[in-house]
């Protein structure tokens with residue numbers, strides 16, 4: 001393949017038959033057909049058969065197969081058939097579930113797939129990175145991920161981090177210069193960029209020379225790691241729990257088997273008893289319920305503008321206790337409008353600027369020429385700060401494109417949020433003028449002269465004081481203030497950072513960026529939920545504080561500090577002071593990491609937003625890294641675990657509520673499954689110890705565990721968030737679901753259901769001559785009681801508080817369960833298969849009566865607890881009121 005580092009720009013373009021206006025649509029189609037999509041080959045996904053077979057690796061399936069074999073040996077044809085049918089059905093369900101989960105993760109991935117900016121048919125457009133083709137003209141800017149390999153054809157101080165390819169961690173400077181050699185190491189190909197690198201600084205136009213597997217990274221990448229989701233911490237801990245439980249259960253099974261043999265029971269019957277116990281007890285669905293509920297949760301969140309990139313984040317969101325948020329665009333609208341302007345010693349309205357005034361005209365020229373944004377036909381493209389300046393120009397009849405056409409840009413140093421300045425070089429009236437705009441505090445120390453209507457003067461102490469005071473007054477009103485200056489250069493040349501000094505000050509332009517309407521409420525919700533909201537911004541401290549106060553982040557006793565003050569503190573000091581700081585101004589990305597770490601050391605769980613190229617490390621360090629979907633760079637999106645498609649702070653708070661809800665729902669589903677299993681174990685163990693006949697045939701337990709239990713568990717997982725969700729404090733970092741209280745609850749509820757099941761067994765004649773009737777009644781009662789129990793597990797509160805019809809899925813699951821059970825009880829063919837006997841009307845009524853008892857007891861306890869809690873709350877309110885009265 002031809003190399004392009006030793007080909008000049010013109011020849012390279014010729015090779016691809018393209019100009020800087022980009023490919024035509026026709027050429028793109030041809031290139032796409034010839035070269036295919038710009039993607040690396042992924043390892044082949046598992047086939048349906050492979051997934052299906054992998055379902056048989058399960059312990060439960062192994063036990064079921066034993067059950068099937070025993071049934072076969074005891075010549076019980078129906079039972080054998082049912083068991084094997086269930087094993088296969090279970091595997092089919094598992095396979096379907098696997099592909100469903102994969103599908104939902106794939107669709108989430110597609111939502112967050114990287115994009116690239118290209119010029120095609122003369123226009124700049126943004127496309128999915130995988131549609132980039134050789135010959136495309138790629139636009140690279142700080143924060144972009146390089147989408148393909150290419151030759152640089154225009155370069156504005158481009159710096160690229162190529163560590164993924166070369167291992168070199170420092171960014172390298174790029175150039176357009178041809179390299180006149182046959183062979184050059186990748187790291188030295190300074191006029192090329194490579195797929196997978198990060199643009200850390202500057203801008204460039206690049207001719208794409210190869211895509212997909214033909215890129216350098218494609219050549220070295222053996223097949224990509226399968227992009228399968230890792231298990232979340234919750235799943236890992238549940239898997240661990242299930243495994244331990246399975247061993248304990250197996251040990252008990254062995255004891256039960258021994259006991260039966262000792263009692264001289266038939267060997268096969270004894271084995272069946274032990275197997276029945278294992279089937280009743282092994283909680284096979286725990287991990288898969290977590291996956292289903294998490295996946296459903298992510299779909300809901302995606303609809304509410306939060307794209308989750310890692311399932312782990314849903315779990316983490318529920319325990320977030322600190323949210324560090326950018327100001328501009330996240331808490332505010334990012335719709336800037338110019339307000340007051342300070343020029344020539346006067347503060348005037350932006351709209352009253354005049355081109356006839358020499359100084360004002362220079363200020364306007366600076367604001368539009370030292371500016372990359374446009375606003376044409378109502379379409380605003382670029383940084384809102386700059387768009388505000390362009391819009392001001394429009395009001396004064398200046399068209400930015402025409403002005404930029406008349407006075408072209410000869411060199412530039414792009415804006416970056418560390419330096420907080422931007423400079424461009426132009427030829428104006430035969431002078432080489434470097435225009436600079438940026439933060440006043442960065443610029444003022446470097447100002448030597450001031451432009452006035454009486455000419456250029458050396459800047460005096462008084463002039464500086466006036467500027468500082470004006471800046472303070474504007475900032476106190478929440479306005480963002482930009483300073484403008486210029487400097488004359490002797491020649492046209494590339495600009496360097498050393499040029500940015502000895503400025504002539506022209507003026508200040510202030511602009512308003514109002515808070516988002518929903519920010520205030522979202523901040524209040526956060527505080528109520530025990531989460532501390534913190535503002536981190538590159539803006540001025542006074543501006544930031546004014547906005548933070550308005551939306552409730554900066555409250556009495558809270559402090560606002562600047563990045564410089566963080567520099568003066570060591571990590572220990574920062575940690576000790578951090579609790580009272582709620583606004584960080586003029587920060588750079590390195591400060592963000594220190595802030596996250598300090599909070600984490602205090603044991604807090606931190607969510608942090610970021611949009612810039614240098615935010616990636618802080619986003620990775622945070623427990624939940626949140627990138628901005630609209631204004632965020634590709635690099636930040638890549639590093640984040642969640643992307644906000646509306647860049648809105650309120651969406652973060654909504655996601656935290658969703659995260660808490662998902663966690664609670666998972667907990668409740670698990671409670672439902674475990675308590676149902678416990679009831680089964682108690683019934684089987686009791687009957688074994690008391691030497692009663694076999695209470696359940698394994699098919700009974702299979703029927704419950706695999707058919708009637710799964711739907712209510714999923715329905716519980718879909719319970720809506722209740723209003724009180726944000727009234728509770730966040731849960732701790734290491735708080736596990738399986739606490740003592742939780743397990744005690746599971747035990748007690750299981751006991752209740754187990755007892756009514758045994759009562760049904762006795763009443764059905766366990767000790768008499770009708771063991772089959774007795775076992776039918778026990779089975780039906782247990783099954784029904786578990787279906788009723790689904791309503792108890794919907795939440796901590798009583799069903800009356802939760803709303804009897806608040807979860808239609810719960811009713812659906814109950815209804816289907818009821819139909820399934822009644823089919824087994826009444827359809828003769830199924831009666832045979834599931835080893836049940838017809839019941840009399842009285843017996844049938846008795847089942848319902850017994851089955852509903854645990855639910856009545858559990859709901860009564862909940863209602864009583866609620867009343868006690870309400871009374872306590874009333875007492876505290878009255879006490880507080882009395883105290884207030886006394887004070888008054």
Ligand code: ATP
Nearest residue numbers: 326327328385415417420422437438439537538539
């Ligand atoms: P955040 O998004 O973190 O809340 P921000 O967007 O206000 O903060 P930056 O974009 O890093 O932060 O801006 C920091 C400062 O740099 C601003 O206060 C302003 O003074 C200056 N600035 C911002 N945009 C530009 C620009 N396009 N050109 C020159 N200076 C700018």
